[in-house]
Amino acid sequence: MSDAGRLPASAGKTLQVSASSGNPSADTITQVLTSRGFTIADPADYLVQIVSSDLPAKTGAYLPESTPDASGRQAWLTAPSHSRTIQTRRVTITLTDIATGREAYRASGVERYRANQPGSSDALIEALVDRMTQQTAISTVPPEGGAT
Numbered sequence: 002m003s004d005a006g007r008l009p010a011s012a013g014k015t016l017q018v019s020a021s022s023g024n025p026s027a028d029t030i031t032q033v034l035t036s037r038g039f040t041i042a043d044p045a046d047y048l049v050q051i052v053s054s055d056l057p058a059k060t061g062a063y064l065p066e067s068t069p070d071a072s073g074r075q076a077w078l079t080a081p082s083h084s085r086t087i088q089t090r091r092v093t094i095t096l097t098d099i100a101t102g103r104e105a106y107r108a109s110g111v112e113r114y115r116a117n118q119p120g121s122s123d124a125l126i127e128a129l130v131d132r133m134t135q136q137t138a139i140s141t142v143p144p145e146g147g148a149t
Contacts, residue, residue, distance in 0.1 A: 005106070005107045005108075006096075006104065006105050006106040006107060007105075007106060008037070008096065008105075008106050008133060009047065009096070009098075009105050009106070011034075011037050011038035011039045012038060014038075014039055014040070014046045014047060015039065015040045015041070015042035015044075015045040015046050015047070016034060016039045016040070016041055016042070016045050016046070016047050016048075016049050016096075017041070017042065017043050017044070017045035017047070017048050017049065017099070018031050018041060018049045018051070019048060019049065019050045019051070020050070020051040020052075020053075021051075021052070021053070024051055024053050026051060026053050026092050026126045026129075027051045027053075029126055029130060030049070030051055030094060030126070030129070030130060030133070031049075033130045033133055034049065034133075044099070045099060046098070046099060046100070047096045047097060047098060047099060047105065048096070048097045048099050049094070049095070049096055050093075050094070050095045050097070051092070051093075051094050052091075052092070052093045052094075053090065053091070053092045053093075054090070054091050055088050055089070055090050056088065056089040056090075056091070057088065058081065058082040058083075058084050058085060058086065058087040058088060058089070058116075059081050059082065059083075060081060060089070061080050061081035082113070086115050086116050086117050087113050087114070087115060087116070088113070088114055088115075088116045089111065089112070089113050090111070090112050090113075090114060090125055091109070091110070091111050092109065092110055092125055092126060092129060093107070093108070093109040094106075094107070094108045094109070094129060094133070095107045106133075108129050108132055108133060109129075110125050110128060110129055111125070112124055112125035
């Protein structure tokens with residue numbers, strides 16, 4: 002799992018959420034952001050993009066330009082599985098300042114889960130949400146009596 006940047010201070014900030022239809026993580030992530038004080042609106046200060054993909058077990062991700070491992074072979078980003086029930090889920094969340102186009106925050110992660118077990122793919126979404134809620138927001142308001 003990786004993340005970059007900090008969630009902006011939520012005071013008075015509005016969000017517009019963009020997620021593919023049927024995205025199981027969008028509602029959870031939207032609820033976390035609104036519980037932190039953001040408001041969903043259009044137009045908004047920030048665009049939240051939530052991308053989620055589930056890959057079948059036998060599908061992997063390979064980067065041919067990657068640095069070879071100790072044996073001299075190129076590394077898989079996500080190696081395929083021989084199991085028929087294992088799925089790979091990738092989730093990426095970005096917050097982009099609509100006025101400047103600058104990305105303020107990004108978090109992404111990958112997990113493998115058993116497709117035939119209900120609720121087994123929730124761990125990644127929970128981990129990303131936990132990471133978001135632990136972020137210390139950068140205040141955009143100067144402290145009282147001083148400049149930033």
